[in-house]
Amino acid sequence: MRDFIVMLLMFVGSFLMFLAGVGILRMPDLFLRMSSTAKAGTLGAGLIVLGAAIFFNDFSIYSRAIAIIIFLLLTSPVAAHMIGRAAYFDGVPLWKGTIRDDLHGHYRSATHSLESESIPVEDSIVVESEADDFEEEN
Amino acid sequence: MIEFVWNVILILLSAGLMGAFIRLARGPSLPDRVIALDLISVLAMGFIVVYAVRFNQPNFLDVAIILALISFVGTIAFAYYLERRV
Numbered sequence: 612m613r614d615f616i617v618m619l620l621m622f623v624g625s626f627l628m629f630l631a632g633v634g635i636l637r638m639p640d641l642f643l644r645m646s647s648t649a650k651a652g653t654l655g656a657g658l659i660v661l662g663a664a665i666f667f668n669d670f671s672i673y674s675r676a677i678a679i680i681i682f683l684l685l686t687s688p689v690a691a692h693m694i695g696r697a698a699y700f701d702g703v704p705l706w707k708g709t710i711r712d713d714l715h716g717h718y719r720s721a722t723h724s725l726e727s728e729s730i731p732v733e734d735s736i737v738v739e740s741e742a743d744d745f746e747e748e749n
Numbered sequence: 750m751i752e753f754v755w756n757v758i759l760i761l762l763s764a765g766l767m768g769a770f771i772r773l774a775r776g777p778s779l780p781d782r783v784i785a786l787d788l789i790s791v792l793a794m795g796f797i798v799v800y801a802v803r804f805n806q807p808n809f810l811d812v813a814i815i816l817a818l819i820s821f822v823g824t825i826a827f828a829y830y831l832e833r834r835v
Contacts, residue, residue: 618754621799625761628795632765635772635788641780644772648788656791656798660813663798667807675810682817683791690787690824697831698780723832 617666624658627651640706641698649691653683705740712738755803762799766792783827790820 634647657680664676699714700723716729718736769792773785794813801809 614751617802618751621758621802622754622761625758625765625795625799628792629761629765631788632768632792635785636768641778641784644781645784648784648791652788652791656795659795659798660810663802663810666802669807672807672810675814679810679814679817682814682821686817686821687791690821690828691784693825693828694780694783694787694831697828698778701778701780701831701834703778703780 613665613668617662620658620662620665624655624662627655627658631655640709641703642695643706645691645695649687653687656683699738700736702736702738705738707741709740712740714738758799759796762792762796766796780831783824783831786827787820787824790816790823794820 628651631648631651634651635644638644638647660676660679660683664673699718705712714725715737716732716735717726718724719726719730719734720736721734766789769785769788773782773789776782776785794816797809797813797816801807801813
């Protein structure tokens, strides 16, 4: 029974990691790619580590596994947020089907600070929406 | 049956790693490559944990802890570099 649970957790975790790999390959723009890797990758790794903890069934292994899972859950959103922020400043283009950019006209380009009121376009960072990684297929 | 499931797990992880490597090679911008590296380190962590369970070596879990720590620090360093560059 325990072997079955371990197998199930590991299979679901590795399948989610596979989906993260597919997402980073097929999504059309950086921010969509980042959403797939940050969520699916973290959940997949957490499930695999949980399966390992249940397999070994030992106190020290449980504490190590819980440390890994908590660390992943804490650090992965922070890293994704910092990369996304830096990429937005860098001017990475959005997908051409993007409907809405809530940060448009809110980031001051001189100080990299976020304003709640809309500021003039010439002071703010503007990202154009034209990226499409698979234009040969549409 | 058990062997078959282990093989499927390893093949799925390898396929994810292939996708991340292709994105690392062709990614149009530098942040694409950084998130591909981040995903590669998470996938390598999954490989190490699966290997530890498959061959009954609990000591390999320490390697997974160290890999998670180092990949986080590396990603943060890349993000600082990207933000200072512009």
